[in-house]
Amino acid sequence: MIALATVAALAWAYLLLLHGRFWQAGPVLIAPTGRPSPTARIAVIVPARDEAGTIADCVRSLLAQNYAGGFELIVVDDQSSDGTGALARAAGGGDPRLRVIESNPRPSGWSGKLWALSQGIDAAGEAELLLFTDADIIHAPSHLATLAARLEDGGCDLVSEMVRLSVATPVERALVPAFVYFFQLLYPFAWVNDARRRTAAAAGGTILLRRTALARIGGLAAMRGALIDDVTLATLIKRGGPIWLGHSRLAESRRPYPRAIDVWRMIARNAYTQLHHSPALLAGSMGAMALVWLVPPLLTLTATGPARWIALAAWAAEMVSILPTLRRFQLSPAYAFALPLVALFYMAATLGSALDHARGRGVAWRGRIYRDTVA
Numbered sequence: 001m002i003a004l005a006t007v008a009a010l011a012w013a014y015l016l017l018l019h020g021r022f023w024q025a026g027p028v029l030i031a032p033t034g035r036p037s038p039t040a041r042i043a044v045i046v047p048a049r050d051e052a053g054t055i056a057d058c059v060r061s062l063l064a065q066n067y068a069g070g071f072e073l074i075v076v077d078d079q080s081s082d083g084t085g086a087l088a089r090a091a092g093g094g095d096p097r098l099r100v101i102e103s104n105p106r107p108s109g110w111s112g113k114l115w116a117l118s119q120g121i122d123a124a125g126e127a128e129l130l131l132f133t134d135a136d137i138i139h140a141p142s143h144l145a146t147l148a149a150r151l152e153d154g155g156c157d158l159v160s161e162m163v164r165l166s167v168a169t170p171v172e173r174a175l176v177p178a179f180v181y182f183f184q185l186l187y188p189f190a191w192v193n194d195a196r197r198r199t200a201a202a203a204g205g206t207i208l209l210r211r212t213a214l215a216r217i218g219g220l221a222a223m224r225g226a227l228i229d230d231v232t233l234a235t236l237i238k239r240g241g242p243i244w245l246g247h248s249r250l251a252e253s254r255r256p257y258p259r260a261i262d263v264w265r266m267i268a269r270n271a272y273t274q275l276h277h278s279p280a281l282l283a284g285s286m287g288a289m290a291l292v293w294l295v296p297p298l299l300t301l302t303a304t305g306p307a308r309w310i311a312l313a314a315w316a317a318e319m320v321s322i323l324p325t326l327r328r329f330q331l332s333p334a335y336a337f338a339l340p341l342v343a344l345f346y347m348a349a350t351l352g353s354a355l356d357h358a359r360g361r362g363v364a365w366r367g368r369i370y371r372d373t374v375a
Contacts, residue, residue: 001307008295012317020188025324027246031146038148039069043127045120049078051135056091065144076116078103110224118220132207140250147208157213157241160202161248175263181325192245200238204230267349293343
């Protein structure tokens with residue numbers, strides 16, 4: 001018992017002290033003050049498939065941007081069945097900056113989102129910068145200018161943000177903050193933003209990049225089958241130039257996850273792909289997660305003597321580590337006590353993802369099933 005508790009405590013000492021400060025709440029993208037506004041022209045591309053509930057608000061928020069450089073907004077209606085394209089046109093109110101185009105049938109080997117983005121790029125003019133953003137995201141008026149300023153000030157090829165996610169329902173409050181927390185654990189933002197490190201990631205809801213950088217990697221065709229497209233894109237871009245990833249105060253997602261099964265599907269969609277469909281990596285990740293998230297509380301409640309106190313210290317470290325994320329979501333610190341159960345839920349969803357793959361079900365998303373795509 002003492003040996004197991006000690007290993008768990010040492011794991012937490014490493015995570016808190018040496019793992020890229022993953023638990024911190026920053027960095028945060030903040031609107032610049034006292035500097036000229038960027039003027040590079042931007043093509044904003046929104047891939048949209050069955051997004052009737054959010055597309056109108058998304059389009060209106062993008063057309064309301066205060067950006068001096070000029071931009072065009074291209075919504076790619078990816079064969080929606082709910083009138084998404086018509087709603088986007090109506091929301092534009094005849095604004096000449098908006099174009100809604102209909103997607104062509106998806107070629108074999110392409111993911112739906114990347115194929116839609118590729119067509120949006122082809123339809124765009126000679127914009128220097130490209131913004132990829134999801135149809136459920138609402139943007140503050142200064143968002144576009146702030147993203148462009150971050151790109152220019154940092155000399156980056158790509159800038160991305162983890163937008164604010166909904167925590168309106170009890171299920172969302174219990175499970176959604178952990179999604180951000182675990183993402184930061186996998187891809188510590190400090191390491192992503194360090195040009196000397198290989199760690200790369202982006203959050204697919206908001207990605208601004210230089211068109212020249214995209215051309216350098218061979219365009220989206222170079223990663224056309226990627227399901228974890230944001231991380232894949234960031235990895236390819238970072239090989240040739242710096243990138244930046246942070247949190248957003250200027251954009252929020254309106255996509256709801258009211259039921260536990262909705263969060264389960266969000267996790268299971270890419271979890272086993274993230275592990276490269278490797279049983280060995282799956283077993284290793286399950287063991288590591290059990291050691292880090294489950295062993296400390298279990299030994300605290302069942303062990304005696306020094307093992308209990310060592311496990312308690314590890315459990316305390318576990319709870320403290322998620323407090324900055326809870327503060328970001330303006331949630332009670334009491335949710336930290338539920339972290340072992342939340343981690344168990346994420347572990348189960350990952351195992352479910354592997355089971356779906358073993359059964360040949362592939363990855364299901366937006367009414368499509370992908371079986372022959374890459375990470």
